[in-house]
Amino acid sequence: MSRRVVRQSKFRHVFGQPVKADQMFEDIRVSKVTWDSSFCAVNPKFLAIIVESGGGGAFMVLPLAKSGRVDKNFPLVTGHTAPVLDIDWCPHNDNVIASASEDTTVMVWQIPDYVPMRNMTEPIVTLEGHSKRVGILTWHPTARNILLSAGGDCVIILWNVGTGEALLTLDDLHTDLIYNVCWNRSGSLFVTTCKDKHLRIIDPRQHLVVAEKFKPHDGARPVRAIFMADGKIFTTGFSKMSERQLALWDLKNLEEPIALQEMDTSNGVLLPFYDPDSSIVYLCGKGDSSIRYFEITDEAPYVHYLSTYSSKEPQRGMGFMPKRGLDVSKCEIARFYKLHERKCEPIVMTVPRKSDLFQDDLYPDTPGPEPALEADEWLSGKDSEPILISLRDGYVPVKNRELKVTKKNILDSRPPTGPRRSQSTCDANFSNSALQELLEEIRSLRQTVQTHEKRIADLENKLCQFTNGTD
Numbered sequence: 001m002s003r004r005v006v007r008q009s010k011f012r013h014v015f016g017q018p019v020k021a022d023q024m025f026e027d028i029r030v031s032k033v034t035w036d037s038s039f040c041a042v043n044p045k046f047l048a049i050i051v052e053s054g055g056g057g058a059f060m061v062l063p064l065a066k067s068g069r070v071d072k073n074f075p076l077v078t079g080h081t082a083p084v085l086d087i088d089w090c091p092h093n094d095n096v097i098a099s100a101s102e103d104t105t106v107m108v109w110q111i112p113d114y115v116p117m118r119n120m121t122e123p124i125v126t127l128e129g130h131s132k133r134v135g136i137l138t139w140h141p142t143a144r145n146i147l148l149s150a151g152g153d154c155v156i157i158l159w160n161v162g163t164g165e166a167l168l169t170l171d172d173l174h175t176d177l178i179y180n181v182c183w184n185r186s187g188s189l190f191v192t193t194c195k196d197k198h199l200r201i202i203d204p205r206q207h208l209v210v211a212e213k214f215k216p217h218d219g220a221r222p223v224r225a226i227f228m229a230d231g232k233i234f235t236t237g238f239s240k241m242s243e244r245q246l247a248l249w250d251l252k253n254l255e256e257p258i259a260l261q262e263m264d265t266s267n268g269v270l271l272p273f274y275d276p277d278s279s280i281v282y283l284c285g286k287g288d289s290s291i292r293y294f295e296i297t298d299e300a301p302y303v304h305y306l307s308t309y310s311s312k313e314p315q316r317g318m319g320f321m322p323k324r325g326l327d328v329s330k331c332e333i334a335r336f337y338k339l340h341e342r343k344c345e346p347i348v349m350t351v352p353r354k355s356d357l358f359q360d361d362l363y364p365d366t367p368g369p370e371p372a373l374e375a376d377e378w379l380s381g382k383d384s385e386p387i388l389i390s391l392r393d394g395y396v397p398v399k400n401r402e403l404k405v406t407k408k409n410i411l412d413s414r415p416p417t418g419p420r421r422s423q424s425t426c427d428a429n430f431s432n433s434a435l436q437e438l439l440e441e442i443r444s445l446r447q448t449v450q451t452h453e454k455r456i457a458d459l460e461n462k463l464c465q466f467t468n469g470t471d
Contacts, residue, residue, distance in 0.1 A: 078120065079122065080102075104132060143378035144375055178195075189201055245263065332349065
């Protein structure tokens with residue numbers, strides 16, 4: 001009689017647990033826009049959530065320490081004129097976030113370490129190049145200031161946020177709505193899924209589709225795809241019978257998946273979140289009340305089911321904390337921020353260990369906040385793996401680093417496109433020196449306003465402390 005041997009894995013006993021009620025973020029009106037993005041982005045300093053807002057689009061940025069009930073007058077980021085569809089934190093600067101909207105623009109924001117007193121309405125740079133709504137944003141994993149955006153016009157644009165310019169425009173590679181985009185580990189390629197049922201692996205600098213697969217899943221509903229650390233591709237989709245599926249593909253041969261599993265018959269699109277350090281993929285379906293997780297290995301059957309975290313409430317969206325934001329003293333290997341209708345609930349995934357010492361096997365060196373390349377180096381053809389840091393002593397977020405935007409000859413080279421904003425006719429005799437004086441004066445005024453705003457914020461904080469002391 002053959003005995004079945006249980007597969008050895010240090011992640012077999014990973015379990016999820018919600019935080020206590022006082023550590024949740026309550027009274028948040030989460031956006032009701034029908035768009036398959038996660039509606040939530042998180043980093044070691046801040047939690048950002050797309051929220052309902054009258055007269056345009058808005059999202060809220062909360063310091064992670066500010067849990068509990070959120071004041072109904074809490075300041076929002078409100079620069080867009082139509083609903084916000086996607087947000088993404090810069091991996092190389094914890095104070096910089098990009099937002100994409102139905103108003104066809106992408107805006108990049110510098111979030112201060114202190115809580116501002118009023119709504120933020122002025123982005124550090126506005127990126128205009130799409131002709132329809134922009135629904136997907138993703139930063140380059142290793143190069144500084146490179147941001148990818150994909151819109152309803154089937155166009156992908158790579159921006160240099162440091163200059164406000166479009167570096168590359170890929171306008172002839174997709175024939176229909178793009179569902180998702182994901183970079184590989186070094187940022188040399190990205191994978192896209194599209195409504196035309198094609199999965200494409202694209203080299204943006206060569207303007208080339210390196211590999212392509214028609215119908216990675218037979219169903220008609222949206223497919224999601226992400227790169228694994230070793231270059232394989234993990235997809236989620238639907239079968240002909242509308243059963244949800246997951247599949248793993250080898251880039252060398254896209255004819256057949258090396259692993260394919262059917263899961264259930266729910267309607268929600270499965271959003272995959274990947275931790276390359278532990279090779280675990282977490283699947284969160286919109287409208288589901290569970291998170292399933294799988295370990296990816298190099299040996300057949302490649303995809304191993306680990307467990308499921310279940311709760312009673314369905315999720316509206318989900319945020320995934322980067323590895324450097326986790327608590328290594330508690331053996332925490334992942335943290336999710338689950339959006340409900342009116343609150344955000346952190347869920348902690350831990351591996352039970354008896355020892356209080358640092359667990360080397362759970363925390364290999366992980367990508368840190370320093371970029372490996374400059375934008376120009378990457379554009380010229382250089383590639384680099386992420387710069388890794390150790391989590392042995394925990395990670396302390398660095399203080400606010402200002403993103404400097406230097407626009408190159410923007411007055412000469414970028415005439416206004418279309419009737420977007422009214423432009424007054426400029427007098428031909430208006431001299432360059434007068435223009436420089438005017439710009440200098442505007443800069444000085446802006447600096448004065450920022451200084452006053454900070455002073456007012458400091459005084460209000462002191463006033464709050466005095467008030468609290470007298471109660």
